Amino acid sequence: MRARAPNYCENPASRILDPTQSPYPGASSAVTSNGTEASPPPNTSSTANAADASSIPQPLGDRFKRPLRDLRISVTDKCNFRCPYCMPAEIFGEKYPFLAREEILNFEEVERLVRIFLEFGVEKLRITGGEPLLRHGLHDLIASLRALDENLDIAMTTNGSLLPRWAPAMAEAGLSRVTVSLDSLDPDVFHRMNGERFSVDRVLEGIAAAEENGLGPIKVNCVVQRGVNDHGLVDLARHFHGTGHILRFIEFMDVGTLNSWNMDEVVTGAEIVERINAELPIEPADANYSGEVASRWRYMDGGGEVGVITSVSAPFCGDCSRARLTTEGSLVTCLFADGGVDFRELLRGGASDDAIRDLIRSTWTTRTDRYSEERSGLLQVDGTTPKRERVEMYHIGG
Ligand code: SAM
Ligand code: SF4
Ligand code: SF4
Numbered sequence: 001m002r003a004r005a006p007n008y009c010e011n012p013a014s015r016i017l018d019p020t021q022s023p024y025p026g027a028s029s030a031v032t033s034n035g036t037e038a039s040p041p042p043n044t045s046s047t048a049n050a051a052d053a054s055s056i057p058q059p060l061g062d063r064f065k066r067p068l069r070d071l072r073i074s075v076t077d078k079c080n081f082r083c084p085y086c087m088p089a090e091i092f093g094e095k096y097p098f099l100a101r102e103e104i105l106n107f108e109e110v111e112r113l114v115r116i117f118l119e120f121g122v123e124k125l126r127i128t129g130g131e132p133l134l135r136h137g138l139h140d141l142i143a144s145l146r147a148l149d150e151n152l153d154i155a156m157t158t159n160g161s162l163l164p165r166w167a168p169a170m171a172e173a174g175l176s177r178v179t180v181s182l183d184s185l186d187p188d189v190f191h192r193m194n195g196e197r198f199s200v201d202r203v204l205e206g207i208a209a210a211e212e213n214g215l216g217p218i219k220v221n222c223v224v225q226r227g228v229n230d231h232g233l234v235d236l237a238r239h240f241h242g243t244g245h246i247l248r249f250i251e252f253m254d255v256g257t258l259n260s261w262n263m264d265e266v267v268t269g270a271e272i273v274e275r276i277n278a279e280l281p282i283e284p285a286d287a288n289y290s291g292e293v294a295s296r297w298r299y300m301d302g303g304g305e306v307g308v309i310t311s312v313s314a315p316f317c318g319d320c321s322r323a324r325l326t327t328e329g330s331l332v333t334c335l336f337a338d339g340g341v342d343f344r345e346l347l348r349g350g351a352s353d354d355a356i357r358d359l360i361r362s363t364w365t366t367r368t369d370r371y372s373e374e375r376s377g378l379l380q381v382d383g384t385t386p387k388r389e390r391v392e393m394y395h396i397g398g
Pocket of ligand 3: 315316317320322333334335336369370371372373
């Protein structure tokens, strides 16, 4: 059976919440509040739209006035790694029914959606997956997205294994930078956390290829799991200290339904900072921009910085400006959502740009997600959170 989250179209209007109940009284005032009610269906002609000032897209605010700034695009559900916390090998075997070609959005469909998202104030794209570099011809998609806006920040999250082959083409196509996942420098731990198919050296070669091709500043993501890789955190910090690459430690999350998450396996950001600081003194640094997911720590000897992403111990939903487009074309407004709003049917059914705009607007402006802030109230005595339907990480890309 396909372990895939339903690709249904929920009715966003059913999630109405009283805006006076916002837990974020200081939420962005830069967002136009006229987006907080779903607009009436606009003119169905996209050309007529130019003449109708009322349908010109505005920056959107959700129910808590959080803007839509960041779009993450999953370009494939396939991966060449088998990280047990994301795609356990025993489930994702040779015969696993990944999405068929016709089920996934083609590049023209992705480009069309992105063009419309940019009108709403999206400033940053992140290409992800699955393993995005497995998507055939990905450089063509990057080039077409780059052509939409030469200043757009287009990042990619990758496991790094295919960067030695693809970094030059990605850079040439206009990719801005990469984030490479690397959970351990120890080959045994790496194999335990990422599967047996590739080596630490291959990922390090990928990071070097990204650097040679100017895909920086390079970030390196390490998911920290207590008792699995946490003894190697300082080794990773030493390795990347002074390289200019930014190592970021991510608290292990209860995302998806497949990783048997337990709070006992979470090493909090505070503990991570304490452990690094004991060996390589660090001090807090200011955020680069509002909504930055990692809190920044600077090495006191000038060796660069590390980050911690404290989604579990100190959630940051109040600043969450991220939407996620799944491989098959659903818009998901939270990493922990149980589904998304289908855009593929609109795209393939001949819908006008205005109809697509309208669905983006109604989806975002009725958004109330803040799962990470609610998690502590959901924790059960055994350290787990209640089992329920959730989109899998490899479908929405982290
Ligand atoms: N395959 C690419 C990679 O691994 O970089 C991109 C997709 S992967 C789903 C995106 C990020 O999510 C990776 O950095 C991965 O380590 C992180 N991730 C996956 N499952 C996670 C979990 N349960 N908790 C925290 N981070 C997780
Ligand atoms: Fe693949 Fe990334 Fe998931 Fe690991 S975290 S299985 S590399 S998609
Ligand atoms: Fe955003 Fe959902 Fe994560 Fe909160 S839990 S930061 S709303 S993705």
